[in-house]
Amino acid sequence: MIMEMEKPYVIGIDMGGTNTVFGIVDARGNVIAKGAIKTDNPDIDSYISDLKAELDKQIEVVGGIEKIKGIGAGCPNGNFYTGNIEFAPNLPWKGVVPFAQLLQDTFGVPAAITNDANAAAVGEMTYGVARGMKNFIMITLGTGVGSGIVIDGKIVYGHDGFAGELGHVRVVRNNGRVCGCGREGCLETYTSATGVARTAREILEMCDTPSALRSIELKSITSKDVYDAAMEGDDLAKEIFEYTGKVLGEALADFIAFSAPEAIVLFGGLAKSGDLILKPVVENMEKNLLSIWKGKVKVLFSALKEADAAVLGASALAWEL
Amino acid sequence: MIMEMEKPYVIGIDMGGTNTVFGIVDARGNVIAKGAIKTDNPDIDSYISDLKAELDKQIEVVGGIEKIKGIGAGCPNGNFYTGNIEFAPNLPWKGVVPFAQLLQDTFGVPAAITNDANAAAVGEMTYGVARGMKNFIMITLGTGVGSGIVIDGKIVYGHDGFAGELGHVRVVRNNGRVCGCGREGCLETYTSATGVARTAREILEMCDTPSALRSIELKSITSKDVYDAAMEGDDLAKEIFEYTGKVLGEALADFIAFSAPEAIVLFGGLAKSGDLILKPVVENMEKNLLSIWKGKVKVLFSALKEADAAVLGASALAWEL
Numbered sequence: 256m257i258m259e260m261e262k263p264y265v266i267g268i269d270m271g272g273t274n275t276v277f278g279i280v281d282a283r284g285n286v287i288a289k290g291a292i293k294t295d296n297p298d299i300d301s302y303i304s305d306l307k308a309e310l311d312k313q314i315e316v317v318g319g320i321e322k323i324k325g326i327g328a329g330c331p332n333g334n335f336y337t338g339n340i341e342f343a344p345n346l347p348w349k350g351v352v353p354f355a356q357l358l359q360d361t362f363g364v365p366a367a368i369t370n371d372a373n374a375a376a377v378g379e380m381t382y383g384v385a386r387g388m389k390n391f392i393m394i395t396l397g398t399g400v401g402s403g404i405v406i407d408g409k410i411v412y413g414h415d416g417f418a419g420e421l422g423h424v425r426v427v428r429n430n431g432r433v434c435g436c437g438r439e440g441c442l443e444t445y446t447s448a449t450g451v452a453r454t455a456r457e458i459l460e461m462c463d464t465p466s467a468l469r470s471i472e473l474k475s476i477t478s479k480d481v482y483d484a485a486m487e488g489d490d491l492a493k494e495i496f497e498y499t500g501k502v503l504g505e506a507l508a509d510f511i512a513f514s515a516p517e518a519i520v521l522f523g524g525l526a527k528s529g530d531l532i533l534k535p536v537v538e539n540m541e542k543n544l545l546s547i548w549k550g551k552v553k554v555l556f557s558a559l560k561e562a563d564a565a566v567l568g569a570s571a572l573a574w575e576l
Numbered sequence: 577m578i579m580e581m582e583k584p585y586v587i588g589i590d591m592g593g594t595n596t597v598f599g600i601v602d603a604r605g606n607v608i609a610k611g612a613i614k615t616d617n618p619d620i621d622s623y624i625s626d627l628k629a630e631l632d633k634q635i636e637v638v639g640g641i642e643k644i645k646g647i648g649a650g651c652p653n654g655n656f657y658t659g660n661i662e663f664a665p666n667l668p669w670k671g672v673v674p675f676a677q678l679l680q681d682t683f684g685v686p687a688a689i690t691n692d693a694n695a696a697a698v699g700e701m702t703y704g705v706a707r708g709m710k711n712f713i714m715i716t717l718g719t720g721v722g723s724g725i726v727i728d729g730k731i732v733y734g735h736d737g738f739a740g741e742l743g744h745v746r747v748v749r750n751n752g753r754v755c756g757c758g759r760e761g762c763l764e765t766y767t768s769a770t771g772v773a774r775t776a777r778e779i780l781e782m783c784d785t786p787s788a789l790r791s792i793e794l795k796s797i798t799s800k801d802v803y804d805a806a807m808e809g810d811d812l813a814k815e816i817f818e819y820t821g822k823v824l825g826e827a828l829a830d831f832i833a834f835s836a837p838e839a840i841v842l843f844g845g846l847a848k849s850g851d852l853i854l855k856p857v858v859e860n861m862e863k864n865l866l867s868i869w870k871g872k873v874k875v876l877f878s879a880l881k882e883a884d885a886a887v888l889g890a891s892a893l894a895w896e897l
Binding site: 390406407412413416417418419421423424428436508512514515516543546547548 | 710711725727728730732733734735736737738739740741742744745746747748749757758759826830831833834835836837838864866867868872
């Protein structure tokens with residue numbers, strides 16, 4: 256217990272394609288200090304120097320590196336097993352980057368990395384709505400769709416460290432939407448924020464139903480526009496959420512057949528749409544579940560403040576180091 | 577080590593709807609003794625008495641109950657967590673049967689139960705082709721389609737003990753085949769032995785292509801007939817296997833996105849069709865995999881003798897008691 260008290264903080268790093276946000280977190284999930292640097296730096300060493308310069312100021316405020324138990328980072332294509340970022344298409348560094356090792360060498364404390372959806376799941380389990388749960392599936396509904404699967408209290412990394420790509424399960428086998436992964440019909444193309452905008456464009460083109468969305472240029476419609484219109488009672492916009500929820504609910508029923516979780520936790524931009532998305536998701540999930548699971552699997556929204564969630568999730572990795 | 581030697585055997589019980597097969601197994605997976613009784617006995621106590629009478633003879637041969645480490649049973653709707661058989665539609669006993677407890681009380685050694693597909697996966701991991709693997713998925717292709725999922729060296733039971741129902745993942749969402757579970761489009765309706773026979777009937781009715789299968793009455797065609805015809809070079813029969821392999825291969829690509837296994841192990845009647853099924857499965861799985869997994873996931877046939885596999889699998893549960 257005294258040892259624990261001596262190192263009461265962890266560092267969380269959330270690396271996105273544009274910005275890297277980081278912070279110092281205590282055991283209760285309070286973000287004590289927070290900062291950001293640009294990710295878009297072609298020289299990894301100079302990126303790490305920038306990160307160290309900024310983080311050192313925060314570390315000093317909490318009493319020095321002796322107070323830090325470790326560093327956790329959520330990175331695109333981050334591999335928990337190897338500690339490497341491997342061939343991330345949206346980062347400036349090509350090939351394999353030994354990011355956990357770089358952090359460890361630079362700061363002198365243990366470091367671990369994973370992808371952002373797994374980090375979110377760890378965060379939810381440590382500080383959020385999944386506290387105490389041993390089996391749940393986190394679905395992140397952002398620009399893409401990610402997932403973090405928890406079984407027996409542990410993130411599923413699989414044989415190679417890359418398990419849990421539920422955004423790329425095929426939900427439409429014929430004439431499915433083209434996905435960024437190069438395949439067609441992936442869940443992500445229907446239930447991400449961009450998927451909702453795609454649905455809006457398709458429906459607006461296919462029918463003549465009046466809608467507030469017709470006042471927006473077709474190619475610039477966003478999921479936020481659809482949300483705003485639906486909240487004002489626009490029927491077509493509500494139909495778009497119904498459709499999104501149907502696709503997601505049907506997919507969740509299949510995921511439940513895999514790992515029989517206690518709950519599904521929804522996270523990210525779309526998860527803020529409340530009942531607009533929750534109602535059709537639950538309705539279609541229930542309709543498609545095997546009878547043994549009907550009425551038994553909770554669908555919950557993340558309980559973490561969105562601005563802090565990614566850093567909290569990443570930081571939570573470090574408690575286990 | 578001396579303790580181990582003192583109890584060198586386990587008992588495996590494979591409960592089917594009609595027969596219950598059982599045997600005594602050593603640590604190398606040799607089935608020392610084997611027997612069977614009818615499952616179809618409406619009185620559970622009399623069923624247990626029959627089982628004890630038969631097993632006691634075998635137990636005596638190996639040196640008495642002191643030599644038995646425990647009992648493992650694979651049962652329809654067997655729940656590992658509770659030890660109960662819960663509402664099994666194809667068994668004579670209704671409601672909840674505390675089967676592990678009954679075994680424990682009757683034989684005086686620890687007992688555990690699970691369903692047959694999970695038992696097969698444990699067997700494969702203990703004695704078969706998955707020895708040494710920490711992450712794999714067992715797919716049983718019999719009258720139905722079952723699955724046993726292994727992550728980090730352990731069977732996935734989920735929150736309620738019923739995880740791993742991959743036969744009931746929906747592979748066709750519109751106009752899918754009606755499944756025994758009451759839903760439509762489940763994997764099981766396409767890739768089980770009965771699914772292959774259904775495909776045969778559908779294709780034969782839909783086209784005029786000549787085929788050896790046309791000499792058999794449509795409603796009595798079995799997967800064995802299709803296999804025999806395909807082995808004799810019948811093109812239509814080969815097409816039926818191509819289609820079955822396509823549906824299974826596409827589904828496997830989705831399963832891999834969940835748990836990133838090292839291998840998929842195929843088991844059961846259809847798995848004996850060799851390249852007829854393996855080629856289209858692998859081809860369609862590869863075609864549908866996310867690029868990070870292409871060429872990396874093995875598809876293997878079970879290495880356990882089919883006559884012994886179910887008993888071996890069930891028995892393997894008992895080593896962990």
